[in-house]
Amino acid sequence: MPSLKLHDLEPSGNCYKIRLFCSLLGLPLELAPVDYMAGAHKKSPLIEKNPFGQLPILEDGDFIVRDSQAILVYLARKYGGESWLPTEAAAMAKVMEWLMAAENEIARGPADARLHDKFGIKLDVALAREKAARILDLMEAHLKRSEWLALGRPTIADIACMPYVGICHEGGVSLDTYPAIRAWIARIKALPGFVTMPAL
Secondary structure (H helix, E strand, O other): OOEEEEEEEOOOOOHHHHHHHHHOOOOOEEEEEOOOOOOOOHHOHHHHHOOOOOOOEEEEEEEEEEEEHHHHHHHHHHHHHHHOOOHHHHHHHHHHHHHHHHHHHHHHHHHHHHHHHHHOOOOOOHHHHHHOOOOOOHHHHHHHHHHOOOOOOOOOOHHHHHHHHOOHHHHOOOOOHHHHHHHHHHHHHHOOOOOOOOOO
């Protein structure tokens, strides 16, 4: 069995992506909670593991990988088989499109709005909510046509995008007018091995 250790922050949607995916894959995962308020992620030994000073950080034996999207790719290719991230070029590209949306539009939209409201981070919350509305509109239109974000089945695209969309109410963004997104979240919650996070 793999020896997986996650340097983890429970309220972080990015850390939750890794906890969720490992649970869906049935992978044993050692959680190492990080004292975020004390800045442990920016001090030794974690700053040596990720010079960017960010979480999550995954250790698989001697191999260390940072960034939630990169970790999802690593876990999918090493342990998930073809279903979660196929190697065929066009199919992989369709999954990667949504990983980029998670890293960009979702991070700068609903995730930033939550950072402002829940954690008091100073940023342009009106702009974040505007960006949230745009990506939610795009996702709603897409999910009206397809049950999943990519390939007509669950992939790491769904795992990457769902957390900050699912908890967007913590940033003053409502899903009331997005029935297709709510149904998609319910489908993810129905997957065998699903685990939740606070506020989801």
